[in-house]
Amino acid sequence: VVTLLTDYGLDDGFAGVCHGVIAGICPQARIIDLTHGIPRQDVLAGALVLAGAIRYMPAGVHVAVVDPGVGSARRAIAVASGDGRRFVGPDNGLLWLALHACGGIVEAVEISASPLRLAPVSATFHGRDIFAPAAAHLAAGVPLSAAGSPLDAGELVALEPPRARVADGILLAPVVYVDGFGNVQLGATNDEIEALGLEPGRSRVELALSVAAALDDAARAHSVTAVSATARYVRTFDDARADELIVYLDSAAALAVAVNRGSAAYRLGLKPTDVVRISKHPC
Amino acid sequence: VVTLLTDYGLDDGFAGVCHGVIAGICPQARIIDLTHGIPRQDVLAGALVLAGAIRYMPAGVHVAVVDPGVGSARRAIAVASGDGRRFVGPDNGLLWLALHACGGIVEAVEISASPLRLAPVSATFHGRDIFAPAAAHLAAGVPLSAAGSPLDAGELVALEPPRARVADGILLAPVVYVDGFGNVQLGATNDEIEALGLEPGRSRVELALSVAAALDDAARAHSVTAVSATARYVRTFDDARADELIVYLDSAAALAVAVNRGSAAYRLGLKPTDVVRISKHPC
Amino acid sequence: VVTLLTDYGLDDGFAGVCHGVIAGICPQARIIDLTHGIPRQDVLAGALVLAGAIRYMPAGVHVAVVDPGVGSARRAIAVASGDGRRFVGPDNGLLWLALHACGGIVEAVEISASPLRLAPVSATFHGRDIFAPAAAHLAAGVPLSAAGSPLDAGELVALEPPRARVADGILLAPVVYVDGFGNVQLGATNDEIEALGLEPGRSRVELALSVAAALDDAARAHSVTAVSATARYVRTFDDARADELIVYLDSAAALAVAVNRGSAAYRLGLKPTDVVRISKHPC
Numbered sequence: 001v002v003t004l005l006t007d008y009g010l011d012d013g014f015a016g017v018c019h020g021v022i023a024g025i026c027p028q029a030r031i032i033d034l035t036h037g038i039p040r041q042d043v044l045a046g047a048l049v050l051a052g053a054i055r056y057m058p059a060g061v062h063v064a065v066v067d068p069g070v071g072s073a074r075r076a077i078a079v080a081s082g083d084g085r086r087f088v089g090p091d092n093g094l095l096w097l098a099l100h101a102c103g104g105i106v107e108a109v110e111i112s113a114s115p116l117r118l119a120p121v122s123a124t125f126h127g128r129d130i131f132a133p134a135a136a137h138l139a140a141g142v143p144l145s146a147a148g149s150p151l152d153a154g155e156l157v158a159l160e161p162p163r164a165r166v167a168d169g170i171l172l173a174p175v176v177y178v179d180g181f182g183n184v185q186l187g188a189t190n191d192e193i194e195a196l197g198l199e200p201g202r203s204r205v206e207l208a209l210s211v212a213a214a215l216d217d218a219a220r221a222h223s224v225t226a227v228s229a230t231a232r233y234v235r236t237f238d239d240a241r242a243d244e245l246i247v248y249l250d251s252a253a254a255l256a257v258a259v260n261r262g263s264a265a266y267r268l269g270l271k272p273t274d275v276v277r278i279s280k281h282p283c
Numbered sequence: 284v285v286t287l288l289t290d291y292g293l294d295d296g297f298a299g300v301c302h303g304v305i306a307g308i309c310p311q312a313r314i315i316d317l318t319h320g321i322p323r324q325d326v327l328a329g330a331l332v333l334a335g336a337i338r339y340m341p342a343g344v345h346v347a348v349v350d351p352g353v354g355s356a357r358r359a360i361a362v363a364s365g366d367g368r369r370f371v372g373p374d375n376g377l378l379w380l381a382l383h384a385c386g387g388i389v390e391a392v393e394i395s396a397s398p399l400r401l402a403p404v405s406a407t408f409h410g411r412d413i414f415a416p417a418a419a420h421l422a423a424g425v426p427l428s429a430a431g432s433p434l435d436a437g438e439l440v441a442l443e444p445p446r447a448r449v450a451d452g453i454l455l456a457p458v459v460y461v462d463g464f465g466n467v468q469l470g471a472t473n474d475e476i477e478a479l480g481l482e483p484g485r486s487r488v489e490l491a492l493s494v495a496a497a498l499d500d501a502a503r504a505h506s507v508t509a510v511s512a513t514a515r516y517v518r519t520f521d522d523a524r525a526d527e528l529i530v531y532l533d534s535a536a537a538l539a540v541a542v543n544r545g546s547a548a549y550r551l552g553l554k555p556t557d558v559v560r561i562s563k564h565p566c
Numbered sequence: 567v568v569t570l571l572t573d574y575g576l577d578d579g580f581a582g583v584c585h586g587v588i589a590g591i592c593p594q595a596r597i598i599d600l601t602h603g604i605p606r607q608d609v610l611a612g613a614l615v616l617a618g619a620i621r622y623m624p625a626g627v628h629v630a631v632v633d634p635g636v637g638s639a640r641r642a643i644a645v646a647s648g649d650g651r652r653f654v655g656p657d658n659g660l661l662w663l664a665l666h667a668c669g670g671i672v673e674a675v676e677i678s679a680s681p682l683r684l685a686p687v688s689a690t691f692h693g694r695d696i697f698a699p700a701a702a703h704l705a706a707g708v709p710l711s712a713a714g715s716p717l718d719a720g721e722l723v724a725l726e727p728p729r730a731r732v733a734d735g736i737l738l739a740p741v742v743y744v745d746g747f748g749n750v751q752l753g754a755t756n757d758e759i760e761a762l763g764l765e766p767g768r769s770r771v772e773l774a775l776s777v778a779a780a781l782d783d784a785a786r787a788h789s790v791t792a793v794s795a796t797a798r799y800v801r802t803f804d805d806a807r808a809d810e811l812i813v814y815l816d817s818a819a820a821l822a823v824a825v826n827r828g829s830a831a832y833r834l835g836l837k838p839t840d841v842v843r844i845s846k847h848p849c
Contacts, residue, residue, distance in 0.1 A: 001306060003299070009746040010293065010576065011603030013615045016569070019598045020623035023567060027596075027624070030310075032302045037294030040747060041827060049296045056411065057303035058310070068827055071802030123802030125817030128622065180292040181323060236354030236406030251408030261324060261351055284589060286582070293576065313593075315585045320577030332579045339694065340586035341593070463575040464606060519637030519689030534691030544607060544634055 001060030002029045002139050005050050006127060007038040008065070014125070018063075018132040021118070025136035032057065041068040043094050045272065047159050048177050048185075051097035052252040054085075061135045062098070063127075064089040071123040076114075076130050077156065078138065078147050080107040086144060088135045090126070093159030108156060109148035116147055162273075164188035164255075166195040171278040173255060175270050182263025184270045188255040196280055198233050204281040205247055207231045207257070229268065230281065231257065247278065284343030285312045285422050288333050289410060290321040291348070297408070301346075301415040304401070308419035315340065324351040326377050328555065330442050331460055331468075334380035335535040337368075344418045345381070346410075347372040354406040359397075359413050360439065361421065361430050363390040369427060371418045373409070376442030391439060392431035399430055445556075447471035447538075449478040454561040456538060458553050465546025467553045471538040479563055481516050487564040488530055490514045490540070512551065513564065514540065530561065567626030568595045568705050571616050572693060573604040574631070580691070584629075584698040587684070591702035598623065607634040609660050611838065613725050614743050614751075617663035618818040620651075627701045628664070629693075630655040637689040642680075642696050643722065644704065644713050646673040652710060654701045656692070659725030674722060675714035682713055728839075730754035730821075732761040737844040739821060741836050748829025750836045754821040762846055764799050770847040771813055773797045773823070795834065796847065797823065813844065 002022055008014035015036045022029055034053055038046040046066035054062065067074075067090040075091035082103020087095045088111070099105055111117070111130060116137045121129040134147050164173035164187050173186040198205065208228040231245040240246045240260040245267070250256040257264045257276065264270065285305055291297035298319045305312055317336055321329040329349035337345065350357075350373040358374035365386020370378045371394070382388055394400070394413060399420045404412040417430050447456035447470050456469035481488065491511040514528040523529045523543040528550070533539040540547045540559065547553065568588055574580035581602045588595055600619055604612040612632035620628065633640075633656040641657035648669020653661045654677070665671055677683070677696060682703045687695040700713050730739035730753050739752035764771065774794040797811040806812045806826040811833070816822040823830045823842065830836065 003303070005296070005299075009603070010599075011601060012745040013571070013601040013619045014745075016571075016598060016600035017619045017622045020569070020600070020619065023596065023598060024622070024624045030306065032299060032306060033293075034299035034303070035294060035296040037292070053296045053300045053303065056300045056307070058307045069804060072804030122817035123814070128817065179295040179297075238352065238355030248406070251405035251411065286586070288579070288582075313589065315582060315589060316576075317582035317586070318577060318579040320575070336579045336583045336586065339583045339590070341590045462578040462580075521635065521638030531689070534688035534694065 001032060001058045002026075002135050003032045003034050003057050003060060003062045004036070004065075005034040005038065005046060005053075005063070006036045006065040007040050007042065007046065008036045008127065009040075010036050014127065017128050021128055021132040022136040022139075025133060026140040029136060029139045038066050041066060042272070043068070043092055044159070044161060045177055046094050047097045048161065050094070051101050054098045054101055059083065059085050061086045061088060061139045063087075063131050063135045064094050064098075065127045065131055066090075066094050067092065067126065070126050074157075075110045075151070076112045076126060076134075076148075077151065078109050078111050078134055078144055079105055079156070080144050082106055086135075086138050088131050088138070091157050093157045096157070096159040097161065105153040105156065107144055108151040108153055109144055110151050111148035114148045116142065162187045164192050166192050169196065169279055171196055173276050173278060175272050175274045175276060176254075178265045178271060182259070182265040182267075183250065184257040184264050184268070184276075185250060185252070186255045186257065186276060189253060190249060190255075193233070193249075193255060196278070198280065203233050205231050205233045206279055206281040207245070207247070208277045208279070237261075284315060284341045285309075285418050286315045286317050286340050286343060286345045287319070287348075288317040288321065288329060288336075288346070289319045289348040290323050290325065290329065291319045291410065292323075293319050297410065300411050304411055304415040305419040305422075308416060309423040312419060312422045321349050324349060325555070326351070326375055327442070327444060328460055330377050330380045331444065333377070334384050337381045337384055342366065342368050344369045344371060344422045346370075346414050346418045347377050347381075348410045348414055349373075349377050350375065350409065353409050357440075358393050358434070359395045359409060359417075359431075360434065361392050361394050361417055361427055362388055362439070363427050365389055369418075369421050371414050371421070374440050376440045379439070379442040380444065388436040388439065390427055391434040391436055392427055393434050394431035397431045399425065445470045447475050449475050452479065452562055454479055456559050456561060458555050458557045458559060459537075461548045461554060465542070465548040465550075466533065467540040467547050467551070467559075468533060468535070469538045469540065469559060472536060473532060473538075476516070476532070476538060479561070481563065486516050488514050488516045489562055489564040490528070490530065491560045491562070520544075567598060567624045568592075568701050569598045569600050569623050569626060569628045570602070570631075571600040571604065571612060571619075571629070572602045572631040573606050573608065573612065574602045574693065575606075576602050580693065583694050587694055587698040588702040588705070591699060592706040595702060595705045604632050607632060608838070609634070609658055610725070610727060611743055612660050613663045614727065616660070617667045620664045620667055625649065625651050627652045627654060627704045629653075629697050629701045630660050630664075631693045631697055632656075632660050633658065633692065636692050640723075641676050641717070642678045642692060642700075643717065644675050644677050644700055644710055645671055645722070646710050648672055652701075652704050654697050654704070657723050659723045662722070662725040663727065671719040671722065673710055674717040674719055675710055676717050677714035680714045682708065728753045730758050732758050735762065735845055737762055739842050739844060741838050741840045741842060742820075744831045744837060748825065748831040748833075749816065750823040750830050750834070750842075751816060751818070752821045752823065752842060755819060756815060756821075759799070759815070759821060762844070764846065769799050771797050771799045772845055772847040773811070773813065774843045774845070803827075 162174035445457035728740035743751040
C-alpha cells in the first residue's frame with residue numbers, strides 16, 4: 001500500500017503523474033489517495049490531516065507533499081516509524097505529527113540525491129521526480145538504507161501545532177482546520193473541555209471570537225472581539241436544532257465548532273490562525 | 284468491487300480514510316469512487332446519481348453516504364437487492380431509487396450496532412466507523428445476516444422524487460439535478476415529451492420558467508414566471524448552433540435543458556427545486 | 567493499465583461510471599485517473615496535459631475525452647503509437663501531441679460504430695458508451711483492428727499548439743496553460759530563452775504583457791500592453807524572494823511565469839490565449 005497526501009489538487013494531472021510513476025516502478029502497489037486537496041502550501045493543515053487519518057490506513061509507504069520550499073536546500077526524507085510504517089516527503093514538519101502518532105522515528109534517510117530518483121530531477125516537481133519513485137521502490141522491497149544517506153532523528157524539522165490555553169475559566173483555542181462542511185476544528189481536546197467544567201449536552205457555552213495574529217499574543221486575543229455568539233456543547237449534531245451553533249468533539253477527538261446542517265466557518269467568518277475564546281455561560 | 288458515493292468532497296481526506304478502512308479489512312476489494320461530490324447533504328441528488336450510475340457498475344457492495352441525520356436515531360442499513368447487489372448507507376431514502384432499479388429489496392438489516400463496526404463509533408463520521416467496515420466485511424464474504432439485525436423491507440424510508448405533470452399541453456417539470464457543465468436535468472422523460480406531441484429535431488418549443496416553492500403548488504408555478512426563453516427540442520448538441528438553448532433526452536434518459544457549448548443553469552439561473560414550464564411553440 | 571483524462575470533473579459521477587464500465591469488461595485493468603479536471607471543452611489544455619504526462623505513465627491504453635463535438639459527425643478513434651501504446655478518444659486533435667510524443671501514429675481505426683460499444687449509444691456521453699468500452703476491450707487483449715474500421719493516419723485531425731516567436735530580442739509567447747497554483751505555462755522552451763541570450767539566475771528580464779486576439783496578430787500583440795512588470799529568470803522558486811515574479815523552465819521543460827509562494831495568474835491577470843512579451847532588461 002502506498003498512500004498519497006498532497007496540495008496538488010486534481011485538475012492539473014500532477015497527482016495522476018505520481019500514480020503513473022509509482023505504478024511503473026511497483027505495479028503491485030495499491031495506491032490510496034488520502035487527499036490531494038490540502039490548502040496550497042499549508043504544511044500545518046497537511047500535517048493535521050495526515051496525523052488524523054494515518055491510523056485508518058493499512059501500514060505501508062505514506063507519501064505527503066506540501067512543499068513550499070521545493071527546489072531549496074530543504075531536505076527530502078524517508079523515515080521509518082515505530083509501528084513499521086515508512087513515510088516519504090519534504091523535511092518541513094509535514095510528517096512530524098504522523099510520525100509521533102505512529103511510534104516515533106526509528107530510522108531516517110535523506111533522499112534528495114537518492115539513487116532511486118528520476119533523472120533529471122526538475123526544480124519544481126519533486127513529487128514526481130523524488131518522492132513517488134522513492135515510495136514505489138520502498139513498497140517494492142528496497143530497504144530504507146538504500147534510499148538515501150542516514151540522518152539523525154534529531155536533525156528533522158519539528159512541527160509544533162498551536163495549542164489552546166485555559167486560564168480563569170476561559171479557553172483560548174486556535175482554529176487549526178476548516179473542513180468542506182464548514183466545521184471548524186480547534187487546537188483543543190477533551191482535556192480543555194474538562195478544565196472548563198463542561199459536560200456533554202448539559203452546559204450552555206458562551207462563545208466569543210477574537211482574531212489574533214497568533215495565540216502567543218494572548219492579550220490581543222482577549223481584547224479584539226469581532227463576533228460573539230452563544231453555542232451549546234453537545235455530543236452530536238442531532239442533539240442540536242437545525243441551524244444551531246454547537247461545540248463538540250469531532251471524529252478526530254478534537255474540539256470543534258459547527259452549525260447543525262450549516263457552516264460555522266461561514267456564519268462566524270472563521271479561518272485557520274483565528275483564535276476562538278470560549279467560556280461557560282453564567283446561567 | 285466496492286463502490287463509494289458520498290458528499291464528503293475530496294479535500295479533507297474523509298474519502299481517503301474510507302478507502303483505508305476498506306483496504307485494511309478486505310485487501311482484495313477493488314474500490315471505485317462513483318463520486319464524492321454530491322452537493323452537501325442533498326439526499327435527492329445522491330439518490331438520483333446512484334440510481335443513474337448503478338447499472339454501469341459491476342455487481343458488488345455499493346456504499347452511499349449523504350447523511351444529514353448522522354448521529355441521530357436514523358437507522359444505518361445494509362440491503363440486498365433482487366439482482367444480487369448489496370447496498371450500505373443511511374436509511375434516509377438515499378438508496379431507495381437504486382434499490383428499485385436493481386430488482387427491489389430482498390433482505391435488509393440494521394447495522395447501527397453492527398458487530399462489524401469500528402469501536403468507538405464517532406458521533407459524526409459513520410462513513411468511517413460503520414458504513415466502510417460493514418461494506419468491507421460484506422465484500423470479504425460476510426453474509427448480510429451477520430452484519431446486523433433484520434429489518435422488514437416496509438420499514439425502510441422511501442424517497443419519492445418530484446415528477447413532472449402534463450396538462451392542457453403544458454409540461455411542468457421540476458429541476459432535479461444540475462451537472463458541472465450546467466446541463467439541467469428535469470424530473471421528466473420521453474413519456475412527457477410524447478404527451479406534448481413533440482418529435483426530435485422537428486419542433487420548436489417555447490420554454491417559460493417559473494420558480495415555485497414546490498411542484499404541488501401548481502397555481503403559483505403557472506403565475507410566477509421569472510424568465511422566458513425559446514428552445515429547440517433536439518437529439519444532441521450537434522443539432523444546435525453554438526450558444527443555442529436546447530431541450531433533449533440526456534444520457535440517463537431524462538429530459539434536460541442545455542446550452543450547446545455553454546451552461547443552461549447559468550443562463551437561466553436554474554437550480555434544483557425550480558420548476559420549468561414547457562409548452563409547444565404555436566408556429 | 568488504462569489511464570483516463572477528461573473534462574468531466576469529479577462531482578457528477580461521470581468519471582466513476584467510466585471506471586465501472588471498464589472494471590465490468592476488464593476486471594484486471596488497473597485504472598489511473600490522470601485527471602478529470604481539464605477545463606470544460608478545452609481541447610488544447612487536455613492535449614498539453616496528456617502530452618506532458620504520458621511518458622510518466624506505464625504503457626497501456628490511454629483514454630482522453632474533451633469532446634465539445636460529442637454527438638456530431640466528428641470521428642471517435644483508437645490509435646496505436648510507435649512506442650506500443652494505444653490511445654482512445656475523439657478525433658479533434660486531443661490525442662495529437664501525445665501521439666507524436668510517443669513515436670507517432672502506427673495504426674488508427676474509427677470506433678464510432680465499433681462492435682465493442684455499449685448499446686444503445688447515448689448522444690451525449692460517449693465516454694461511457696464508446697471510449698470506455700473500447701479501452702477496456704483493448705486492455706483485455708482485443709486487437710485494434712477488431713475495435714473499428716481502418717483509418718489513414720493522414721485523415722486524423724491535427725493540433726498545432728500556439729508557439730512563441732523571437733525577433734529583435736523580443737519574445738512573444740502565448741499562454742498555453744495555467745495550473746492550480748497560478749503558475750503560467752508559455753508556448754516556449756529553452757530554445758527561445760537561448761535566443762534571448764539569457765542565463766539562469768544571472769539575468770534580469772523585463773516582462774511586458776500584451777493581450778492579443780491571437781499570436782498571429784503580432785502587431786497588436788506589440789501595441790496593446792495592459793500590464794508591465796519586471797521579473798527574474800531563475801532555475802527554481804528558491805532562487806527568488808517570497809512574492810517575487812519569476813520566469814523559469816517548469817517540470818514539463820516549458821517556459822513559465824510564476825510568483826514564489828503566490829499566483830502569477832492572479833497577479834498578472836493571465837489566462838490561456840493571452841500573449842506575453844518578454845525582453846531582456848537593459849541594465
